[in-house]
Amino acid sequence: MPQVRFSLAHSKSSREASKKLPYSVWHAILQERGRKPDTVAAWVAHGTPVTPSRADAARADTFPADTDGDPLTPTFTIYSEAEPLRPMCVIQADDSAGAGAESYSVIDDRGQVLARISKSRSPLGLRRAWRIEPTGSGNPLVGYRGTLRSWLLFIVFLPLWLPLTLVTIVVIKLDLDTGDEFTWEPPQRTVWRSRPRDLLASAALDSRLSAYRWTPTELDARIAYAQAVLHRVC
Known part of the structure; x- marks a missing residue:
């Protein structure tokens, strides 16, 4: 299956969306369509989900609270452009990583953990390493900073x-x-593979400059977007 290209951008569409939605849009996730204009696939906002209606209030309680000043922050919520009031997932820092590492949980709209993403160092300690561990189907993925x-x-x-x-x-x-x-x-480029030492193995996610190439059959879209957000800010 061909890869999908997307990028994180704070564009005019982000500013316009912030005026209409009950949350401030930090970045838009733009999906590239070749020669056609990029389309917005999702919105990224700081904090836990904003639920303006009482019907959604109960669902918001399934997400971890965002605490100002807590060393386990930042927290981000990714909303689908098609359903901008329904969160696709929440990125919440947690304390599951060992010493010298950072760990984040990717939580779906039902409060279930989709994956854990950690940032540490390569085995030799020379490069930054990202590790994606899906909780359901899918193999763990590892990406090292710089090929x-x-x-x-x-x-x-x-x-x-x-x-x-x-x-x-x-x-x-x-x-x-x-x-x-x-x-x-x-070098900044990071390529996430299930077999990171096998340079011929297919890439589930590949960052080049400010853009990402993602293989949908290898990685859930919500996890791919979450990793891109963390890769940008951490």
Whole structure:
């Protein structure tokens, strides 16, 4: 099955939606359609689900409470664009991860845990690692920050990039009196696979710059969207 491309964006559609919906839209999840305009697949909002009607109030109680200042936050709710008052899932930080790691639960609209997503380090401790563990069907997926090829190129050209970076920072300082406009980072691309060491294995989720490629047969859409949100903010 072909991959679906989507991205997270705070666009005009997000601002317009915030005026109409009972919650403030943080980002829109935009699904790419080739040459056609991107369509909104879902809305992402901070906090637990907003339930404006009494009929929905009981369902809201199945979700963990969002506590300001709690180290287990942030909490996000993803709403379907087709049913913007019905949450697709909630992303809630939890304390199931071990030392030096972060863990998050992805909870469906019935309060059931769909998956747990954790952020830690690779076995050698050199790269950031994401792990998706679905609670139902589906294999665990692991993604490492930066592919082996991108890290190899990064190391090979490092002697050239360092002086160029220094010159750029000096020029920015002289012209703008600040270095905030320039950021230099190592490889960012992350590919989630059930067999992360097998480079020929199919990718369930693949991040490239600000866009994601997702294989629907490999990963539930709600989990894919949740991982993309966490990948963006954590």
